[in-house]
Amino acid sequence: MTADTATLLRCAGRVVARYTTRPELTADRSPRPYLHPVTTLAGLPVTETVPEDHPHHLGAGVAVADVAGHNFWGGRTFVRGRGSVELDNHGTQRHDGFKLCDPDGFVEELSWTAGGERLLREHRTVAATALTDAAWALDLTFSLTNVSGRELSIGSPATNGRPGAAYGGFFWRAPKEATAPTVFGAGTDGSGADGSGADGSGADGSGTGNWGADGEEAVHGVAADWVAMSGEGWTLVFAGATAQTRRDPWFVRAAEYPGVGSSLAYGARLPVAAGETFVRRVVTVVADGRLDRAGAAALVRKAVAS
Template sequence: MTATALLSCAGRPVGRYTYLPDTAGRPYLHPVTTLGGTPVTEERPADHLHHLGASVAVPDVAGRNFWGGRTFVRGRGPTELDNHGVQRHLGWKLCDPDGFVQELSWEAEGGELLREHRTVATAALSGTAWALDLSFSLTNPGSTDLSIGSPATNGRPGAGYGGFFWRAPKEAAPPAVFSASAAGEEAVHGRAADWVALCGDGWSLVFAGATDETRRDPWFVRTAEYPGVGSSLAAAERLPVPAGATLVRRIVTVVADGRLDRAGAAALVRRAVTA
């Protein structure tokens, strides 16, 4: 079953949400644009064909790959494995132009590992900025405990990606990245911060963790190799999800025309998180 939702904000189209189970394995947002129409996501870029705009992607759920591409195996490195899972669309609880509520089943090898409740909403912040509010609740519906991992927990230092992830467009020059207290990929990557800004040619994205748990997740940041920002569910240690337990994360992303400075990013984040 395919599924599509079109998002708008302040009367303007700002995003397309697509689920194509036979080709993507997970739903994702692309294209996402600023209010002025500038694209701020990239789909299937040549450097990483499994990067799909903005999505929730995890490379290791009990050994199954819900990220795409190769799996990092301790002692072997990136390895092609037949271990890929799919986030199956179960249905909409709500689907309006300014947001939706979706139920998903994370399945691999014919069984369900996680059940997800996902909420996405848009909110206008100014004439040049809007916010994408995405939250996801992952429940282990089985009788067996499981855990979430990453290449970092499997032996690749610094590669703690997995969770919310946003692939931005690759431009001639790498984007600037900064938080409230640091600047540059090396200074921001792998550290927790209330928000992280990524600024390219005529656009800015500001990512904010909007719950206590999300704020404790370190940020995964890339600018030199490719432009992308995500939250890390398992940055250094595997994240347990006991039988019957639920984990919740919420990321609010400011999408703005122009290049924000630190003060401008902080001001928009404050408005976005309380909008």
């Protein structure tokens, strides 16, 4: 399979995602590989690309708004004291090749370049795993190495002065529907991915403490083990699968548009020394139907363990 053809991801004998390695996009959309469409096992699409409200949103993948001042997210750049402005500062994630490409996953090498300079080298792995007859998991890990020869730092609109806009890292744009999706999370009391919290609360959110969190405001900016989003006939559950990933707060939007991502730079910029590598892993449960908290917790436990 060549990089110029669609890379299809299969699970349980079905195509569940298409991976575009070399998109034909304008520079202000920060060209990068992305997954779209991603579907449930029943065939419902759960990603959206180039939507009218944010044409630089590209399905599911990795996007960062500020790498040493370069925009790898797309769209306008938030500048302290000026707001969101159009700048000629967009970078490109270049697909360098597959080290492995199987029907249920792949290992990819990429270069993050801007202004003719290679800033970061990425090693990305993507795998699809069946969980039940109605759910599967997309496992995405990205390792970024600073190859610029100098220290870099990763920021976000939040670290540049826009409160609440700490997006950058893993990001999933869901389809916009007639009504906004519902969102809920695992809470912040130390409960694990299996729903068994330190306060004795159960997987259904019963018991004392703050195990359950419902609504966009409750889960946005929270470093919870997982967050879930449910739409018309589908549920997505996003789980940090490593200790460091679980420390990254979630970026969640539901009312304005449906999207969930991680925050590499939430309260402060993330420094990356020359030659340093950092790794993040997010496992996303893709399920048909609307899951409750107990169902989401059970599938997350199975997905992360698989």
